Amino acid sequence: MDGFCVAFGISFLMYFITPGSSTCLKGCSCVDETLGRSLLCMETYMGQIPEDIPRDFTKIRMENCHLMELPLGSFSKLGTLEFLWLNFNDITLMDIKSLQGLANLTELRLQGNKLTSVPWTAFQDTPRLKILDLKHNRLDVLPEYSLKHLPVLTYLDLSFNQLSVISKDVFMNWPLYQKAERVWAKEGSVSNVVLALHDNPWLCDCRLKGFVEFIQAVRPPIILMNSYLLCSGPASKVDTFFHKIQLKTCTKPVASAPETNINVPPGANVTLSCLVKARPGPSIEWMNSQKIIRGFTATVTRIDEETVNSTLVIPSLYLANGGLYTCLASNFIGNSSAEITVNISALSNSAPLLPPSPILSPDENTSIDIRIAKQTVYGITVEWRAAMENPSETWFTIHFGKYDSPKRETIYIGPGINSYSVSDLLPVTKYEVCVTLKNHPPREGQCVVFVTGSDVSEMEQRERLIHIVVVVCIMVLSVPVGMYACTTEARFSCAERCGNLWRKPYLWSRNRNRQEAEFQGVESQGPESQGIDSLGAFDSLQVASDEVLCRDLQGKAKKKQKSDDRCKGGSAAYLY
Template identity: 25%
Template sequence: MRYTLYLHVLVCCVSVAHAFCPSQCTCVFHGRTDGTGSRSVLCNDPDMSDIPVNVPVDTVKLRVEKTAVRRIPTEAFYYLVDLRYLWITYNSISSVDTGSFYNLKVLHELRLDGNLISMFPWESLKEMPSLRTLDLHNNRLTTVPPEAVPYLVNITYLDLSSNKLSTLPSDLMDIWPPFSKAPLSNSSQKIVLGLQDNPWLCDCKISKLIEMSKIANSLVVLMDLFLTCTAPENLSGVLFQRAELENCVKPSVMTSATKITSPLGSNVLLRCDATGLPTPALSWVRPDGAAVDNTVEESPGEGVRWSIMSLTGILNKDAGNYSCKAKNVAGDAEATIFLSVAGTLSTTLPPFRTGSGTGPTSQGTTFTPAAVDVLNPLSVTLTALPLSTTNRPKVTTIAQKGSLKPAKIKQGGSGKRLAADEKSNKDPSNAVIDLQIAEEGLDSAVLLWTVDGLPGDTLLTVVYSPYGEEDTKQTLETSAASGKELLQGLLPGTRYSVCLVVKSITSAKQPCVDFYTLDSVDNTGLNQLFMIVSGIVCALILPLIALLIYKILALYCKSQQTPIDEAELEKESYVKFETISMKHRTLNSHPTELWARRPTHDSERMLLCSRSSIDSQMTYKSDSSRSEYLC
C-alpha cells in the first residue's frame, strides 16, 4: 500500500510538470539522489514562429533550434532567473531587441549561431554579468563597434567566424593578453576566439590581431590559426602570420625632460613629442590620474605630433609624475615627467617689518620672517600672493636688494647678536662667479664654475635652454661647492644658453654663457685628415700641371716656326729603286748571264710611298720595257 501511494505521488508530480511545458517543446527534469535537480527545455518544432512564453520558471537550459522564429522580443526570458544556458541556434532570427536578455543575471552561455543576425545589441550584454560564452557563428555581422568592447571584457569564448567582418576595433585586442595591461585573475585561463571565414581587410586597424596570430603559446587561442587576408589586393590570400603591413608603426614618445624642478607659484610648461603611423593622438594625465584639458597640440607632418601642457601657479600638491600618452590603432606608448616644487608656503602671520622699512605684504599670506633660519641667512621662503587682475600668480622672496640681513635675536635682554651670526653673515651680492663650459658633446655638456664670496652650501640653480627659446627652460639644483654640473638631454648641433642663479639673490645680474653642442656626426678628425690629404695631393698635382702647361707652350711655339722645304719633303717622300731586266739574247752571249742591271731615270725611280705593299704589282710588257714597282 505504501509503494502504491509513492507511485501515485510521482505520477501526479510528473503530470503537473508536463502541464507547464509548452506544447511545441519537450521538458526534461534531471533529478539527483539528494532530491535536487535541473530542468532543460528543447523546442525544435519547425512550425514554431515565436519564442515560447510559458517555459517553466526553474529551467536551467533552454534550446530553441531549427524553428521558424524570426525575432527575439524584449524581456523574452525575464522570468527565467535560473537560466544558465540559452541556445537559439539555426533559426531564422534577424532581429534581436536591446532588452531581449533582460534579467538573465546567471546566464553563462549564449549561442545564437546559424541565424540571420546582421546587427547585434552589444549593450544588452550588460544584463548578463555572468556570461562567459558568446557564439555568433554563421550570421551576417558586418562590424563590431568600439562601444561593444567594454561588454566583452569577461568573455572567454567568442565565436565570430563565418560572418562578413572585414575589421575589428583596435581596442578589442587591448582587453586580452598580451595587450591587456591588467593581469588576469587566473593566469591559466585560456581565451578562445573564432575569427575564420571572414573577408578581412589587412590594414593597420587589425595589426594587433595579426601580431597576436604570430605569437606562440599565447593565452589567446585561435580556433583557426590560418587566418587569411582578403584585401588589399597585394595581400589577398596571404596568411596573417606572413602579412607585412605598410604605413603601420607603433607610436613612440619623447619628452623634453624627465625631471623638472620649479619654484612654488611659478608657471610650468611640459612638452612631449610622438611619432607613429597613423599619426598618434596625445593625452596628458596628472599624478592623481585625472586627465588634463589645458593643452596645445600640433601635427607638423604625417606621423608626427607634439603637445604642450601648462600649469599655472603650481603648488606642492601639483608635484608628481605627469604622463604623456600616445595612441594609434597600431598600439600605444607613454612617457613621464617628474615635477618637483621648490619652496614652502607660509600661513597667515602678522605683518612683518624689517629695520629697512619693509611693509606688510598683500592680503591672505605673508612672508615668513628671516629669523626662522638664523644659521643660514641665505635660505629663502617663498609665498604665493593673491592673483592680479591678469589672473597670473606672482612669486617673490624675502631677499631684498643689497645685503640680506637676518632678524635680530635677543639674548638675556641685551639685544646683542650671536657671534656665530656675525661670522656667517656674508654678503652674497658681492659674490664673484666664474662660469665656463669645459666640454661639449652631442647631447651633453659639462658646466664648471668657481665661486668667491658664498658659503659652500649655498643653493644654486642651473637654468639652460636653447638660445632664444625661453619657454623651454630646464633647471638643475646644485650647490656652490660642487663647482661642476653635467647638462644632459641636449639636442645635437644646437646653440644653448646656460645661467647660474643664486637662489638667495633675485636682483643681482646672474652669470650666463652660450655654447654649441656637437653635430650628430663629429667631423673634427675627418676634417683634419681631409686637409692633410688635400695638401699632399696638391703638392703632387701642381708640378704635373706646370709640366703639362710647359709642353703645350713648347708645341705651340714649334708650330709657329718656318715650314720645311718642299724639296726636302719631296725627297723624303720617295724611294729610289734599281731596275733589273733580262739581257737581250745574242749569239756570243754567255748562257749564264741572263740578267743585267741598267740605270734608270730619276723619274722612274721616284715612286710614291703612299701606296701600300699589298697593292704593289709588276707588269711585264717586253724585253725592252721596264718593270714598274708600286709601293
C-alpha cells in the first residue's frame, strides 16, 4: 500500500511539472480543460505579443492588454491553437504573416481594435477558420478578393466599421458562397453562413448598386445578422433602408455649355455656365489656356440627382481675361469638358482694353513680400503683400512645383486675395512657390523654397529615438577603455542616462470611462463583451544623450590628437 501511494504521488507531481503544463505567463491565468489548456490574460499590460508563450495551449484570450500590432509569426510556435481572442486592444497593424503556423485555428476574434485594413492573404495560413469577428474596428475598404482564402468560414462580423462602398463581387468571389449556392440549387439545403454588415456609413449612390441588389436578394446560405441596413448618404437617402431604394448604374460625366461663344465689352462682368450630368456626382474645375483658375468665384448648384450646374463669375473683364475657358468635370469612371470662348471687343476709344498698369506692364521696382503662414506634412499656406496703387484691381500669378523640376503649375489669383493654400503635397519633398504680377516671370525675392515634413507618426518617432539612444549608450558602454577619447565626465553621463532610461518604470492607470465611451452600443454577446477596461498611456518621457564615441582608425600615434578634435561637442536628443 505504501508503495502504491509513493508511486501515485510521484506520478501526480510529474503531471504538474511536465514542461508546458505548469508554466504560465506573468499576470495571466492558465486552465486545464477537457479540450486542452487555456491562457487567459485580462487587463494585463503587455504592449506586444509575448515570445515565451507555452506551446500546448488550444485557446488564448488576451483582452485589454494594450497590444499594438500582430507582427510576423506572432503565434507561429502554437501549432495546436484553435481559439484566439484578442478583443479590446489597440491593434492597428496586422502583418501579412501574422497568422503563420496556425493551421488548426478555427476562431479569431479581433473586436474593438483600431484596424483600418486587414491583409486578407494572411488567412492562407488558417484554412480551417470558421469564425472571424472584426466588429468595432475602422475598416473602410473590402477588396474584391478579400474572402478568397476563407473557404470554410461560417461567421463573419464586419459591423460597426467605416465601410461606405463595397462591391457584390466580394461575395461572388467567396469560394464558400459559390459552393453553397451550387449545393442549395441542387439539394435545397446547406449549412448557413452568418454575415454582419450593419452600422456602417453606407453611401447609397450608383457605386453601391450591385451590393444593394445583393442584400435585397440575399437568401440562404447567407443569413444577415441584421437585414435592415441603412444609408448614411447622400442627403436624399439618409436613413433609408436598403430594401426601399433603387439605384442606377454609374455613368461618366457629360459636360455641356448653354453658350459656347460670348462677346462682351471690356470692364463688364460675365458669368460662364456649365451643365454636367454624371453618376456619381463629379468634381469640376475651370481652366483658362490650360491653367487652373483661382480667384474667380466658382459655384456648383444641384439641379437634380444626376445634374449639376457650375458657374464661373469673372468681374471687370480686361483684354487679358479673354480667350478659351474650359469646364472640366470628372468622376472615378472618366471625365468630360465643355469649352467657352470669351471675346472682348472695345466699344469706344476710351474703353479700357488692358488692365490697370500694374497688372501687365512690367515694373521692376514693384516689390512683393512672400512668407509661409502655415505648413504641415502635406500642405502649405503662403501669404504675400505688394505695394500697389490699385490693390483691388491687381492680379497675381502663382508659380508652384517641385524645386528640381522645370514644370510649374501656374495659377491666377484675383484681386483682393493675398493667400494661397495647397493640401496634397508629398512628404519630405523640396518645393518652390513664387508670387508675381499676372503673366510676369518670377524674379529674385518673389520665391520661397521649403521642404515638407515627414509623415512618420509621433509614436514611431519616439520609438526610433529611444532605440537610437539605447543603442548609442550600449555601444559606448561596451567599447574597451582604450577606444575612448572623450572625457571621464562624458562617459559617466552616458552610463547614468542609460541606467535611468532602463530603470524608469512604465506608468499606467485605469480609465474605464474611455473604453465605455468608445464601445458604447456594443451588445453583450458572451464573455468577449465583458470586463471592458482601459490602460492609460505612458507618461511623457524625456531622455537626453550627450555621448560622443571617438575612435582612432588611422594609427596609435595620432589617436589622442584626433580624439580631442572630435570630442569638443555633444549631441542631445529629446523625446516627448
